[in-house]
Amino acid sequence: MLTEPYRICGTVIRGAGRGTHLGFPTANLAGVDTLLPGEGIYACRAFVEGRVWPAAMNLGPNPTFEEGLRKIEVHLVDYEGQLYGRRMEVDFLARLRDIVRFDSVDQLTAQMDRDVAATREIVSREGE
Secondary structure (H helix, E strand, C coil): CCCCCEEEEEEEECCCCHHHHHCCCCEEEECCCCCCCCCEEEEEEEEECCEEEEEEEEEEEEHHHCEEEEEEEEEECCCCCCCCCCEEEEEEEEEEECCCCCCCHHHHHHHHHHHHHHHHHHHHHHCC
């Protein structure tokens, strides 16, 4: 029923640094003062430094690493640089899947590769 994608805005804070070690660095958002959709993995569009980036988001816990805290972790596809302390706006474009616990880090990163590929496709279609 929305005519535009749902947008949130927050400030990038330091997380555990695990995403960087997995090859998928994330911007962890804090200070988001609006309603959030349900937990899951989302294809998004992120706005940083006047540019738009495809972004895959984990909204929820990290059960593979036994973490139950609900977080907002945004991986900006092909972005290089530091974002700590900066404001970021993120549009939700599509829900990709539920959050699941993986038996190994290799299974997790293989799924993350698929999530990023799906995100690229969805964001490219949005630009048409």
